[in-house]
Amino acid sequence: MQNTNPSHAASVLVLGATGKTGRRVVRALRASGVTVRAASRSGEVRFDWTEPATWAGALAGASAVYLIAPDEGHDAVPRFVDRAVAAGVSRFVVLSGRGIEDVGEDFGRGMLAAEEAVRASGAEWAVVRANNFFQNFDEDLWRQPLRDGRLALPIGDVPEPFIDADDVAEVAATLLTRPAAEHADGVYEISGARGLTFREAVAEMARAAGRAIDFVELTPAEYHAELLAAGVPEPAARSLGALFALHRTGRTANPVPGVRNLLGREPSDFTAYAERAAATGAWERDAVRP
Numbered sequence: 001m002q003n004t005n006p007s008h009a010a011s012v013l014v015l016g017a018t019g020k021t022g023r024r025v026v027r028a029l030r031a032s033g034v035t036v037r038a039a040s041r042s043g044e045v046r047f048d049w050t051e052p053a054t055w056a057g058a059l060a061g062a063s064a065v066y067l068i069a070p071d072e073g074h075d076a077v078p079r080f081v082d083r084a085v086a087a088g089v090s091r092f093v094v095l096s097g098r099g100i101e102d103v104g105e106d107f108g109r110g111m112l113a114a115e116e117a118v119r120a121s122g123a124e125w126a127v128v129r130a131n132n133f134f135q136n137f138d139e140d141l142w143r144q145p146l147r148d149g150r151l152a153l154p155i156g157d158v159p160e161p162f163i164d165a166d167d168v169a170e171v172a173a174t175l176l177t178r179p180a181a182e183h184a185d186g187v188y189e190i191s192g193a194r195g196l197t198f199r200e201a202v203a204e205m206a207r208a209a210g211r212a213i214d215f216v217e218l219t220p221a222e223y224h225a226e227l228l229a230a231g232v233p234e235p236a237a238r239s240l241g242a243l244f245a246l247h248r249t250g251r252t253a254n255p256v257p258g259v260r261n262l263l264g265r266e267p268s269d270f271t272a273y274a275e276r277a278a279a280t281g282a283w284e285r286d287a288v289r290p
Contacts (some may be wrong), residue, residue, distance in 0.1 A: 013037045013062035013089070013175050015047060017076060020135055021095060024169030025066050025176075030285040032232065034177060037062055040281075049076050052083075059084055062175045067118070069110035071239070077110065081117040091124040091183070093175045095168070098129045098189055099251040106235075106242035116260055124183055126175040131191040133165045134273045143180035146283045147216035152203055152216035154223040154244050159195030161255040164268035167192075171262050193267045204271055208278035220245065 012029055016022035017038035026038045039047035039058045047058040049070045058064075065084055069077045074187075081092065092212065095104075096111040118125035134143055145151045171190055196204070199215040206213040220241055227237040246252065259267040277283070 010063050011035045011037065011061045011086075012064045012066065013021045013039055013045075013058055014066040015039055015058075016066075016068035017045075018069065020133065020139060021165050021168050021172065022068060024166055025172050027252065028169050028173040029176070032173065032177065034173075040202035041192060049073055049080070052076070052079070055080055055083055056087070059087040059089065062087070062089055064093070065089050066172055067092050067094045067114050069094070069114035071108070071110040074113040075133050077113040078117040078120075081114075081121050084122055085121050089123060089127060091176065092118040092121065092126070094118055094125070094127045095125050095172065096129045096187075098131055098191065098256075099246050099249075100129060102249075102251055103246045104242050106238040107240075107246070110242075119185075124180070125185050126183075127187045128168065128172055128175065129187055130168050131161050131163045131190045133168065134162050134192075134270060135165045135275075137201070137279040138280075143282065146202070146205060146213055147286055148211060149285065150214045150216060151198070151228060152218050152223070153198055154196050154218045154220045154241075155247055156217065156246055156247045157197050157199070158254050159197050159249055160192070160201075160247060161191035161195045161253070162201065162270055163190060163192045163259070164273060167259050167263070167267050176264055188258050188262065189256045190262075191252075191255045191267070192270060193255055193259075194270070195253055195255060196270060201270065205278065205283055208271075208274040209283040210278070210282070213283065 011033055014025050014036055015024050016105055017026050018040045029036045037045045040047040041048050045058050046054050048054050050073055094114045096115055097108055100108045100111050115127050133212050202213055202215040224237050224241055
C-alpha cells in the first residue's frame with residue numbers, strides 16, 4: 001500500500017515520545033507545524049506495548065509512525081504494525097542500530113522485529129540505523145560513572161563515530177514527512193562526522209568538565225562481573241556485552257555520510273556537545289552525603 005498524498009505532515013504518531021529520541025522527534029515535527037500524537041505509557045497519548053487496548057486510540061488519525069520497538073515482548077511489534085496499516089498508517093520510520101544484523105541473539109531483538117515488520121507491511125518504510133548517541137554520556141547509560149570519575153568498558157581502541165540524538169531526530173522527522181515522490185524505502189545508516197575511541201571521548205568530556213575522569217579498559221568477563229555487581233540484571237548485562245562485542249569488530253567504527261545526505265549539512269560535533277553538557281553540570285561529582 002503506497003501513500004498517494006504529497007506529504008506525510010498531516011499527523012504523525014511518535015512512540016516513546018518521552019524518551020531520548022522520541023521527545024526530540026516530537027519537538028522537531030512540531031517546530032515544522034506537523035500535528036503530532038506524542039505517545040508513551042505516561043505521555044500525552046497513552047500507549048503501552050503490553051496493552052493492545054491502547055493501540056487504537058494512539059493510532060487514531062495518524063498517517064505515519066515513528067517506531068521504537070521494545071526488546072522485551074517484541075512479538076507484539078508485527079501485530080501493532082498490521083493494526084497500524086489497517087488504521088490508515090502509510091509510512092513507518094524505525095529507529096535501529098548500525099550493525100544490528102550482526103549483533104547476535106542477546107541485543108536488539110526488538111529493533112530487528114520492527115525492521116522485518118515494516119518491510120512486510122506494504123506501507124512506505126525507512127529504517128534509521130544509528131551509532132551510539134552523544135547523550136548516552138549525559139542523560140542515562142554512562143552519566144553516573146562519569147560523575148563518579150570512572151568509565152570502565154570492554155572496547156579497546158576501536159573508534160566510535162558518536163552521533164547527536166538531535167541529528168537522529170531531525171533525520172527521522174525528515175523521513176516521516178517528506179513528500180511521497182521523494183521517499184525511497186530502505187535502510188539509512190547515520191553517524192557522527194568523526195570517530196573517537198571511548199578513551200578519547202572521556203578525555204574530551206573531562207577537559208570540558210574541568211575535572212579528572214578516568215577511562216578504564218576491562219575484559220568482557222570483567223565488564224560482565226562489574227555490571228552484575230552494580231545490580232544490572234543478567235539479561236541486560238548480556239545485552240550490553242553483546243553490543244560491545246559488535247563494536248570491537250569494527251563493524252560500526254567508520255563514519256557514514258547519512259546525515260549529510262539527508263539533511264544537507266554535517267553532523268553535530270562531539271567537542272561542542274561536551275562543552276554544552278559540561279556547562280549544565282552533567283559530569284560534576286555528586287556531593288558527598290552526610
